[in-house]
Amino acid sequence: MAKLTRAAERSGHTLQALQDMIEHHVEGLFAQISDAFNALDxxxxxxxARLDYTSVRPEGARPWRWQVTPRWKRSPRGAFVHYRENANGAQVKVHAIQLVLAAVLADAETRGRVLILDELGNSLGEVNRKDMLAALRDVARRQHLTILGTCQDSVLVDAADVCDELLWFVHASSSDAYNQPTRTWGHDSDGKRVELTADWITAGRSHA
Structure with a gap:
């Protein structure tokens, strides 16, 4: 019994050390995201802006959880406000995008990856929309990744100023299962937009 007790105590100490190491590593990542979140804002x-985070260690064979809360200031001398506090939709959308970008900036292995953002630019005013699009462009170039953002036609004009390529899908009608042929715009070496005759877009249709 004494031998088993000593073995259990050693295992307990090993588990404690392992959990300390994991906790330190994960919270270090959250700290990097929090710093990037603040810098972007x-x-x-x-x-x-910042992230508040707390580790909730498991008791036994249960999931390990971290409670993470985004907060931001509404005035220079104000307190950091919980993200669920009442705010206009544009403010929440801006910080949601900034938080995603902060996580990308905190990752050292993003080269070649793809980030997909749905409904990009919706619920944002003109100034916020341009700021967010510029931030997406800068992060994509800095981290060497591709960002794909779906957006409404009203956002295309602003998107064209910052992105490297536009794919324009036009819905034919409610009774047509297919869109009209995709139109593609890119940038030439002089920065002028040109419509591309991308044969590869339609190459596979004959095999459908």
């Missing part, structure tokens, strides 16, 4: 002209 201040670059945009905001008053600062």
């Amino acid at each position: 201040r670059q945009r002209g905001g008053d600062g």
